[in-house]
Amino acid sequence: MLKRTISFAVAFVLCAGLYAQDNSNISKVAASSGDPMWVILNHVKADKRQQFEKFVYEILLPALEENAKNDSKTRNLIEQTRMLEPRFANKDSSYTYIWLMDPLVKDAIYSYPGILKRVYSPEETKKYISMNNECLVGGRQVSYPVKQGRW
Numbered sequence: 001m002l003k004r005t006i007s008f009a010v011a012f013v014l015c016a017g018l019y020a021q022d023n024s025n026i027s028k029v030a031a032s033s034g035d036p037m038w039v040i041l042n043h044v045k046a047d048k049r050q051q052f053e054k055f056v057y058e059i060l061l062p063a064l065e066e067n068a069k070n071d072s073k074t075r076n077l078i079e080q081t082r083m084l085e086p087r088f089a090n091k092d093s094s095y096t097y098i099w100l101m102d103p104l105v106k107d108a109i110y111s112y113p114g115i116l117k118r119v120y121s122p123e124e125t126k127k128y129i130s131m132n133n134e135c136l137v138g139g140r141q142v143s144y145p146v147k148q149g150r151w
Helices: 001-019 046-066 072-079 111-114 123-131
Strands: 036-044 081-084 095-101 143-149
Touching: 036 046, 046 072, 046 095, 046 111, 046 123, 072 081, 111 123
Parallel strands: none
Antiparallel strands: 036 095, 036 143, 081 095
């Protein structure tokens, strides 16, 4: 009985530690009722996940961070945008990565070419856009302009 109680206590402490992780770097900004938001689905081919993540984290995000040094709208865009990563494959073996702009930053530049061309050459921008597009099922994203509901 004592062994079972100790095992339960250890498991409880471990689980509690997982929930007590430091989330201070997570944006606290969230849309209010009626605020515009944007949801973009990226259906990524199974064999292109690594390439897509490289585009997002090694090309797009550094470009945004560079732009944010001199642009408050880009700083807000970074703070108010989340990339949700898939946990499982879809039935067609693709993986859905979701951009959530919560809330949308008015007059911010969200287009990949608009973001990239401020940091990279026209040739590099074209190469990176192609790199992203070849990852996507059908070569395109699915976009939903929405607004925050009352709840």
